[in-house]
Amino acid sequence: MTATLQTKKLSNFINGEWVTVDSSTAVINPANGEEIVQVPLSGKESVDVALAAAKQAQKEWALVPAPQRAEVLYQVGNIMKERKERLSQLLTMENGKVIEEARGEVQEGIDMAFYMAGEGRRLFGQTTPAELKDKFAMSQRCPVGVVGIITPWNFPIAIATWKSFPAIVAGNAVIWKPATETPIMAYELAKIFEEAGLPKGVINVVFGGGSIVGDAMVHHDDIRIISFTGSNETGRNIAAECGKQLKKVSLEMGGKNAVIVMDDADIDLAVEGILWSAFGTSGQRCTACSRVIVHERVKETLEERLLVEMEKLTIGDGLDQSVKVGPIINKSGLNKIKQYVEIGKEEGAKLLAGGFVWQNGVSQGGHYFAPTLFTDAKPSMRIAQEEIFGPVVSLIPVKSFEEAIEVNNGVSYGLSSSIFTKDVNQVFQAQRDLDTGIVYVNAGTTGAEIHLPFGGTKGTGNGHRDSGVQALDVFTEWKAVYVDYSGKLQRAQIDVD
Ligand code: NAP
Secondary structure, three states: OOOOOOOOEOOEEEOOEEEOOOOEEEEEOOOOOOEEEEEEOOOHHHHHHHHHHHHHHHHHHOOOOHHHHHHHHHHHHHHHHHOHHHHHHHHHHHHOOOHHHHHHHHHHHHHHHHHHHHHOOOOOOEEEEOOOOOEEEEEEEEEOOEEEEEOOOOOOOHHHHHHHHHHHHOOOEEEEEOOOOOOHHHHHHHHHHHHHOOOOOOEEEOOOOHHHHHHHHHHOOOEEEEEEEOOHHHHHHHHHHHHHHOOEEEEEOOOOEEEEEOOOOOHHHHHHHHHHHHHHHHHOOOOOEEEEEEEHHHHHHHHHHHHHHHHOOOEOOOOOOOOOEOOOOOHHHHHHHHHHHHHHHHHOOEEEEOOOEOHHHHHOOOOOEOOEEEEOOOOOOHHHOOOOOOOEEEEEEEOOHHHHHHHHHOOOEEOEEEEEOOOHHHHHHHHHHOOOOEEEEOOOOOOOOOOOOEOOEEOOEOOOOEOOOOHHHHHEEEEEEEEEOOOOOOOOOOOOO
8 A cells, every 4th residue: 555644734843843834835746746745834933943942952962872862763763664665655756766766765764773873882082192191182072063954855865864863873953954845754754753752852854945944044053064965056055154154064966977888898787787877766866877988999889788778668657666767856857857958969969869758757747758868978068067967868988998087087076986897907096086976886876875975076065975984074073182190280292201
């Protein structure tokens, strides 16, 4: 049976209470255009109320020993596990990704819960020798206070867990603004936190538009950190504002990710990797493969094999187990993809497959775009430079390994890259020279595991990382502590013999 919601309108979760808001808008299933539920459009005042609760709650939460804080996360992980199928189905309904991928995303959240719960017994600092006698030196992680997290629609639960779980285990309180397009995962996760026994006010979910709720969070002095995932444009504006306030800001933004296929590659494997990373989630992943940099000696073979396999991709509602490519999130996303296909044609790239709106889906009320393949694209073309965020991939032929690396790095983003080759020397050179935060060898550009750092270089981010132990760096301050047990004043750098 398909999962359903018990309510027709979601509520904010503030200070452990479900708070209704008068104004709301519809959450639409992108597969069929049907309304699933209403989501609140909160005002700035909801952020103020949530902040007051979070400030109060954080003071007490920070005093709970970290291993006990972690117990709540173990509980969260257990409940998520029990509800995995329900969460996955609701995720497919609000976001459109096919059910197999939705299950994978929910699993990512479960993994993150157990991984970060483990951090409750680590949260390692360092002890180090002091330069003076009878003196002890160490560093420790401290919570920061109230943190703000702002998340996008394309991974409505995984990204939230990458951010909120480390923040919570480290002793912070959270105000979370999910994307208005996909609020159901936030509602479900807030319910899970409540059931898991997280004290009131430690997590607060405020639904509403980015320009109102998100903006209020960014401008509030008492929110000490903003952790944002979304578009480059929004991220830059947030960073500029946070810069004025000297507020810590962690940004994870777009990508223009490439698969490199060398002339010695296992072509069948490369085709599988390209299909999965280019057309999975209909190309609406920050790590989606949007360029294939192919050695000219295997270009034709690769094109032929890709075309054969693309024919087999079934499009439709992601709840149908046989479907491989789900809908596009909304009309404006669809229009953007259409525009880029026109740009690609005008620029002189050769359209080999797709390039059109899938009409069967339109009659179902959804927004679907056929998997699309361009070839003979030039590295400087806009379709090879700008994020399209749809099922469109462009083949760029190159003559050598060196040229492949240069083309890979010649974009303003630096999230994920991949190389298919059997040459061990090229594997290690690529690993060294690819200017991205994530590198895959003989796999596509997607498939990050939660215990490794996630993020990118250049226009993808600002040097921080989500997930992995590195996520703790975003949500903690380092404190250096010196304990002098000599009984006299010892001056560092001066009283050293
Ligand atoms: P977006 O438009 O920037 O929105 C992201 C979030 O920011 C949403 O919650 C949005 O709220 C909010 N927001 C919008 N304007 C804001 C403002 N002025 N102040 C504060 N918050 C504001 O991005 P998107 O289109 O949802 O997401 C797609 C983008 O995310 C792509 O570029 C993709 O590559 C990137 N992404 C990156 C990663 C990564 O880890 N590198 C992962 C996933 C996605 P509302 O939408 O509710 O208004």
